[in-house]
Amino acid sequence: MxxxxxxxxxxxxxxxxxxxxxxxxxxxxxxxxxxxxxxxxxxxxxxxxxxxxxxxxxxxxxxxxxxxxxxxxxxxxxxxxxxxxxxxxxxxxxxxxxxxxxxxxxxxxxxxFVNSCGDYFDWWRDLDRLIETGASVEHHERGPEDPYWRRYILGQLDLARLSAPEVARRLVLPENAGSVLDVGGGHGWYSATLCRRHPALTATVLDLPGSVRVGREVIEAAGLAHRVTFAEGDARYAEFPEGQDAVLCFNLLHHLTESEIPALLARAAKALKPGGTLAVLDAFADPPRPGRVWGRGRGRANAAATHLALFVRLTSGSTVYTPAELQSWLRGAGFDPARRVRSARIPGLALYQACKSW
Ligand SMILES: C[S@@+](CC[C@H](N)C(=O)[O-])C[C@H]1O[C@@H](n2cnc3c(N)ncnc32)[C@H](O)[C@@H]1O
Structure with a gap:
């Protein structure tokens, strides 16, 4: 090749x-x-x-x-x-x-993660069906016993292990933060890494039942089950537990539609204490420029982001959004303007942090 x-x-x-x-x-x-x-x-x-x-x-x-x-x-x-x-x-x-x-x-x-990519072959094969009919695969709708969840969530864990230490270092939590809600947190590794860094912190990971099963095992194996607990729920509709110092929304928004996100962010704001912080880590849309997804050369990251936008439409019926869309949704939910936390270590992803000052 x-x-x-x-x-x-x-x-x-x-x-x-x-x-x-x-x-x-x-x-x-x-x-x-x-x-x-x-x-x-x-x-x-x-x-x-x-x-x-x-x-x-x-x-x-x-x-x-x-x-x-x-x-x-x-x-x-x-x-x-x-x-x-x-x-x-x-x-x-x-x-x-x-x-x-x-x-x-x-x-x-x-x-x-490479293992989990084997699940994608069938999905890409059906790409022409998406283009013709608009019908997506909806991989999150599989039953919780499906072995797919293990491949998916352990693959995501591999990627999270690369960026979690830096994310935990750069994320500014309110002083003496005691609680974090990790919406769509899957394996729970970001929560676990934050808990290791902040001794008073405990985390609740809210996710779909198939992910929660795998996440619980990951956290138990890490010896952190007393600090990181799991709740089954659909982030699009679930009531979020209130009194949180921080809410994480990591790699979740690109699975949700434009109409679902504002309501989710409003519930996140309601769940936060005054002075609490919302952190969003995700891939964001970038106008397409010529380049290849693999190989060398400029434009590779852009090509990957552009293909990811299509991939999430194929697999979740959604897309990746622009930073401007995120800022506008955050404003609508009452957050202060989000600041972008820069990172050289997590190419392709951007971390935004917004405060609830009321
Ligand atoms: C790409 S993974 C990201 C996992 C983790 N937050 C991370 O950044 O590594 C997306 C996660 O969102 C969860 N998810 C997708 N749709 C969801 C929904 N409607 N409600 C709750 N969780 C959802 C998936 O189960 C999965 O754990």
Whole structure:
């Protein structure tokens, strides 16, 4: 894929620059191939095996009870795409730069997020149906026992572990803050990180039943069940418990429609004590500029945000909103103007914090 788009030798690079290469064909074919290889390598345990010790492909297939030839072809793809290396003795290991991201032992690993991306293939396949009819997938409507929730929420946990320490550091809570309501908090990791930083704080995570089941396990395993508790509810309609010092709305607004958000923010304002703070972490819309979602170069973050807007329309019937829309909804709910908390560590996401001064 990288070869096809960037050109492997001088001739190919010249052809690419002269627009003699059908890059749309390479993108349509290679995008899903690159994703499929990574997802399968995680789901079958090949990535974890390569992370644990170098091995020959026959050993990997034997140890994991996989089919020999497809396993060899899969590992070849990991090598070709730079995720694994073959040594002179014929053993294969995870590439050094990927250990950080794909080793299941890594504290910043995203293998569970890669795993969850396997659920997206069917959804993207139905994109033309969305465009033709406007009908979205509505993935949050699955029953709470569906194994999908575990893949989804643990994938989100992987991403949250990357940004939670910085978010907790930068979020200014009222002095002696004792309570936080984490709306759509899923795994509860942002709440847990805030509680670790503020010893007097306890958190309530309000989320759909499928997410709550997984979140409770995550928080119990972290030994924080006495500080972070869960409540099942639909954030679009639930009454929020009052007397909160802070309300978090992290990566939730892009799952809600424009008509649902103002009412939710009004309930958040009602739940807060005077002087309390509302924090919104989300991806925000950016007018589209040319760029690619993967690979190098300027415009990649913009391309990712633009594709995310379509993805959330496909999967939740909503979209990502502009900072101006957020400010206007916050004003309508009685908040002071929100300040943007800048961060270099959480590309693609922006954190806004607004105070209830009345
Ligand atoms: C993208 S995840 C974000 C999880 C977490 N806040 C974070 O930032 O990592 C979206 C979360 O919102 C929850 N959610 C979506 N729609 C909801 C609704 N109507 N009511 C309550 N929670 C909802 C999902 O279950 C999921 O936990």
């Amino acid at each position: 990288r070869l096809a788009l960037r050109g492997g030798n001088t001739l190919e690079r010249v052809a690419l620059r002269a627009n003699l290469v059908p890059t749309p064909a390479a993108e349509a074919w290679g995008g899903i191939a690159a994703s499929g290889v990574l997802v399968a390598a995680v789901r079958t345990g090949v990535v974890a095996r390569l992370a644990s010790a170098p091995a020959r492909t026959e050993e990997i297939a034997r140890d994991l009870c996989l089919a020999q030839t497809p396993t060899r072809l899969l590992v070849d793809c990991l090598i070709a795409s730079g995720h694994a290396r073959r040594s002179r003795d014929g053993t294969v290991r995870l590439a050094r730069r990927d250990r950080r991201w794909l080793d299941p032992e890594s504290e910043v690993g995203v293998a569970r």
